[in-house]
Amino acid sequence: MSGSALREPPLPPGASYGELIGVVADPVLERGTGRPWRIAFAVTLLMTLGLGICIAWLFIQGVGIWGINTPVVWGFAIANFVWWLGIGHAGTLISALLLITRQHWRASINRFAEAMTLFAAVIAGLFPILHLGRPYRFYWLVPYPNTMEVWPQWRSALVWDFAAISTYIIFSLLFWYWGLIPDLATMRDRARSRAARYAYGVLSMGWRGSARHWHRHDALYRAMAALAVPLVVSVHSVVGMDFAASLMPGWQETIFPPYFVIGAMFSGFAMVVTLAILLRRGLGLEKVITPRHFDAMAKIVLAGSVAMAISYTTEWFTGWYGGERAELTHLGHLFTGAYAPIYYGMLACNVLIPQVFWLRAARRNLVTLFLVTILINIGMWLERILIIWNTLSHGHLPSMWHLFYPTFWDWATLLCSIGLFTFLFLVFVRIFPAVAMHDLNKRLYQEKEERA
Amino acid sequence: MSLPCLLLAEFRDPETLLDAARRVREAGFKGLDAHTPFPVEGLAEALGFRPTRIRPAMLVGGLLSGAFAYWLQWYSAVLDYPINSGGRPLHSWPVFLVPTFEATVLGATLTGIVAFLISTGLPRLHHPAFAARGFERASQDRFFLSVADPHVDAARLAALLDGLGPLSLREVRGE
Numbered sequence: 264m265s266g267s268a269l270r271e272p273p274l275p276p277g278a279s280y281g282e283l284i285g286v287v288a289d290p291v292l293e294r295g296t297g298r299p300w301r302i303a304f305a306v307t308l309l310m311t312l313g314l315g316i317c318i319a320w321l322f323i324q325g326v327g328i329w330g331i332n333t334p335v336v337w338g339f340a341i342a343n344f345v346w347w348l349g350i351g352h353a354g355t356l357i358s359a360l361l362l363i364t365r366q367h368w369r370a371s372i373n374r375f376a377e378a379m380t381l382f383a384a385v386i387a388g389l390f391p392i393l394h395l396g397r398p399y400r401f402y403w404l405v406p407y408p409n410t411m412e413v414w415p416q417w418r419s420a421l422v423w424d425f426a427a428i429s430t431y432i433i434f435s436l437l438f439w440y441w442g443l444i445p446d447l448a449t450m451r452d453r454a455r456s457r458a459a460r461y462a463y464g465v466l467s468m469g470w471r472g473s474a475r476h477w478h479r480h481d482a483l484y485r486a487m488a489a490l491a492v493p494l495v496v497s498v499h500s501v502v503g504m505d506f507a508a509s510l511m512p513g514w515q516e517t518i519f520p521p522y523f524v525i526g527a528m529f530s531g532f533a534m535v536v537t538l539a540i541l542l543r544r545g546l547g548l549e550k551v552i553t554p555r556h557f558d559a560m561a562k563i564v565l566a567g568s569v570a571m572a573i574s575y576t577t578e579w580f581t582g583w584y585g586g587e588r589a590e591l592t593h594l595g596h597l598f599t600g601a602y603a604p605i606y607y608g609m610l611a612c613n614v615l616i617p618q619v620f621w622l623r624a625a626r627r628n629l630v631t632l633f634l635v636t637i638l639i640n641i642g643m644w645l646e647r648i649l650i651i652w653n654t655l656s657h658g659h660l661p662s663m664w665h666l667f668y669p670t671f672w673d674w675a676t677l678l679c680s681i682g683l684f685t686f687l688f689l690v691f692v693r694i695f696p697a698v699a700m701h702d703l704n705k706r707l708y709q710e711k712e713e714r715a
Numbered sequence: 716m717s718l719p720c721l722l723l724a725e726f727r728d729p730e731t732l733l734d735a736a737r738r739v740r741e742a743g744f745k746g747l748d749a750h751t752p753f754p755v756e757g758l759a760e761a762l763g764f765r766p767t768r769i770r771p772a773m774l775v776g777g778l779l780s781g782a783f784a785y786w787l788q789w790y791s792a793v794l795d796y797p798i799n800s801g802g803r804p805l806h807s808w809p810v811f812l813v814p815t816f817e818a819t820v821l822g823a824t825l826t827g828i829v830a831f832l833i834s835t836g837l838p839r840l841h842h843p844a845f846a847a848r849g850f851e852r853a854s855q856d857r858f859f860l861s862v863a864d865p866h867v868d869a870a871r872l873a874a875l876l877d878g879l880g881p882l883s884l885r886e887v888r889g890e
Contacts, residue, residue, distance in 0.1 A: 464840060
């Protein structure tokens, strides 16, 4: 890291091991919930119930309750899926990539980023199933010997999707839980109530911090991290190929897989920053999540924004340089068509506004960070929906050009899915330590050694 | 049961624990282990643990499940359910690699998890060490050295650790 980083240690120099554990564990074990948490809990619980109603109505009425029509057969459902899955990428990337590259500041943010990944990936996984005409038959994507004597079509991008997402969800759950086990033991040992001691004790599987176990834990965890990086890249590449493996103008581009991976990292990091600001305030984690962490994360967001700009430019250039009529019409439609204002809004959110992070002051100002990262995630959602709208509403056959008009149920499903995500996160921070305590103390030990 | 007692020496910091671990190992004590709140680098070597075989197991598990996924796709697409889709070859190996890759990662991960559980004996909710007073700090800010050797008693261990200043030295009954 840079010189300024060396002068400013990420953890307080005089801290003791017990003190840092107290900072993380006490909000969960000792302190009450507080009014803002209870209000947020009630609101998001209602939204979660709302999502249940949206899904129930969808199952009763069918996908016609959404604004999809014949050319625009993929509406909000697929955009929401790509968006949520993108957000669900940063947690594993932070954990794995920063672990392998020895960016030790990750210790303060990896736990809740992994939880975010898990919740976002699970919500993402719902949408492709919801958007099926017969959602109860989604399991036909699983290759199993069946009485119908058919197998999945392996050349279909949807089968790759199913393989990638189910692998990713299982992997994220295990990676998150395995990192959590030693901390659950800490919670067991600090908890005062008998019920909490039992619950944490069972969840921690009787972890006793044995050096033998640590030795194996470390080997397994690092090997999983090394597997996670190519896995994450493969998952959003496969999502990109859902589009790129088609013959549609604006989709059939070789840049799609890396473009989707970068976009996922970008929106996911933005969401991590948003959550880090809220968590730091809500749980009083000022000691472990410092301006230096925000500075480093904002730099990654900035790099993501620049990479997005390069991706957009490459798309425009190849569309124009290829000279194919449908591609040129598509390109014209992006900038002058019915959705052009939204397209400009997306460019502002994803490319223009994040450039403030070139300024050190903006990287360390929490208000700026919060607003910009929210705007980035709005911009990334717009990007996802525009990829669908612009191509499908304006395909090869002009007589089939139709716009998409969202319905109440489109918006309700999207908003309630955000409610479910927030709900899960609120529950998470009240039950589990939001920061990896053993990683934090390992880092503290390393810092003490470096100073000695 | 007449299994050896478990001796637990408690230390304030990882450096002292490392020193203590080297001493007991050089003295030839058996049944060595430690309990620490976070992984201490060099402790496995100091206690003389052999390298774990989790990663080779993961490699084998990953390769086997990847091979199975590829075989399954080949068998179903070429032999059992051949469909001519746009004149593409039945054995479309480039696209078979996507599910193969996912299966490799999943297989390696699950093998690693199972190997971890087998080699550590977890989940195990009871252990003699939990009976020691103050052991709850082993997951927070204390570092315990544990010796389970029938030929070593508390006095001998205390003599060996002289100068390292253990905070406490406890004896708990073995299983």
